Amino acid sequence: MRLFIHALGASAGGGLTYLRNMLPELAGRRDVSVTVLAGEAADGLIPPADNIKILVGSTQGRGVLSRFWWEQKEIPKLIRQAGADVLLSAGNFAVWNSPVPQILLSRNSLYLSPDFSLDLRHRGEYRMWADTKLKGLIARQSILRAQLTLAPSDAFARELRSWTGHEVAVLHHGFGRDHFVRDATPLPPEIQERLAQAEQGTRLLFVSHYNYYRNFETLLRAVALLKQSRRSAGIRLFLTCELAPGKNPGSYRTDKAQALLQELQIEECVVQLGAIPYQQLHHLYRACDVYVSPAYTETFAHPLLEAMACGLPIVASDLPVHREITNGAALFFERNSPSELAARVAQLLDSPTLRSDLREQGLRRAENFSWKDHADGLLSMATRLLQETSR
Incomplete structure (x- = not known):
């Protein structure tokens, strides 16, 4: 399987932790080749491996809509160039016109958190509040457009199902x-x-x-x-x-x-x-x-x-x-x-x-959490998705 990972949004915190731990589990596997589109913050965190190719991109300085339109225009080209079979969008936003079946990893609760929305208004952060609302609209539509959406916990999956009325699967992040x-x-x-x-x-x-x-x-x-x-x-x-x-x-x-x-x-x-x-x-x-x-x-x-x-x-x-x-x-x-x-x-x-x-x-x-289990689960879901969409 040829997997394309869209991880341009991994700039800090959980996004970088995910790449830092997930990609070593994919490195060296004979059954998968991986192309990773990552931002500058992730460059150097990804270990070299024969089956992993790194593309470093940047959306720095772009607003929400500018970045979104750039991704919708450019990422499908990169997916085709890589000859990918399946796309993993690892940062909440889907590629709406993906040329291959897409798995969306949704892992940002701020878009649907009433506490965060109220907090921003109390702090007078009205621009951030508006940006969050706009991102929330894109994130919600992304769940509706992806063939499969994954949440990293049962608790968040329940929130996403209530928010979108759409089925969301659960795949715990790992730990080693x-x-x-x-x-x-x-x-x-x-x-x-x-x-x-x-x-x-x-x-x-x-x-x-x-x-x-x-x-x-x-x-x-x-x-x-x-x-x-x-x-x-x-x-x-x-x-x-x-x-x-x-x-x-x-x-x-x-x-x-x-x-x-x-x-x-x-x-x-x-x-x-x-x-x-x-x-x-x-x-x-x-x-x-x-x-x-x-x-x-x-x-x-x-x-x-x-x-x-x-x-x-x-x-x-x-x-x-x-x-x-x-x-x-x-x-x-x-x-x-x-x-x-x-x-x-x-x-x-x-x-x-x-x-x-x-x-x-x-x-x-x-001890109940494993990045190997996460990688195995992800590849299993990707294989099943590829089989279902090729019928």
Whole structure:
């Protein structure tokens, strides 16, 4: 089979994680050849392989409609040139006039999240609100036009079915603990020093670049409550981003979160590490005590698997997808309640038995996810789709 992967939208976060882990599973397979159209952010992340060809494209500087029309015009030409049998559109938007059967991977819940829409309006982000609505229209039509749409979780598949009235299949993203922890390169000395300074206290961790739906402000308010109620615990929250202006990729403004640090007087409690290389993240997880995930919408949440695989107990917002991915190996709180988040963290800190139980449950749960299983499932679906459309 000749598979064409349209991944121009993989610029950060889950999109890059998908390519970084999925493509090594396809590399070297004799039953498939792959052409990948990826953006500049993904260039260099994809390992060389005889059966994988990389095309680097760019839609930088284009608006939503300009990018959409460019993709509709140019990608069919590239598909034909590659002689592809099946197209995998890995970034929410389908190629509406694909010359071959198409599988769409839909993995962005922002287009249908009322919380995100309300959040943008409260922040005065009206242009982003309009862009999100426009992207949502394209994403919804994409589901209707693709021959097969995949969601990375049952929870998100249910949302998509309700949103579109269209059937959506489920194929969990994978995870490979051995691959994730294999790099022995230590964290940079300055990062190690900042972790060591909090060694006698409690180290909370949140792995994410700054964006609105990850709900940083609720987390910061919870840290302020923990600082007040547990002065002896030495609470420190480690972030893999920086909140200073100009330090965060993308168009999300950090000024509100930065001001909140000062307003709550928790600047010394929040350690902004900046971006950590993916291959070194496992060292950071293992150096911390509790993983927190306050997002108000998600489709899969890879960091939960990473945290579980590294033995970290988790406190997560009470979303169906968080319960699905952890299978209950976490404590949950109402997504917009700093007091509940602080209470769940305190509950963990007060119970070594609970921490140990969640750690063991998480380690077992992480073993249930495999990129090989994901790749096998994808190729099986592609083969079946090709057979059905060639009748």
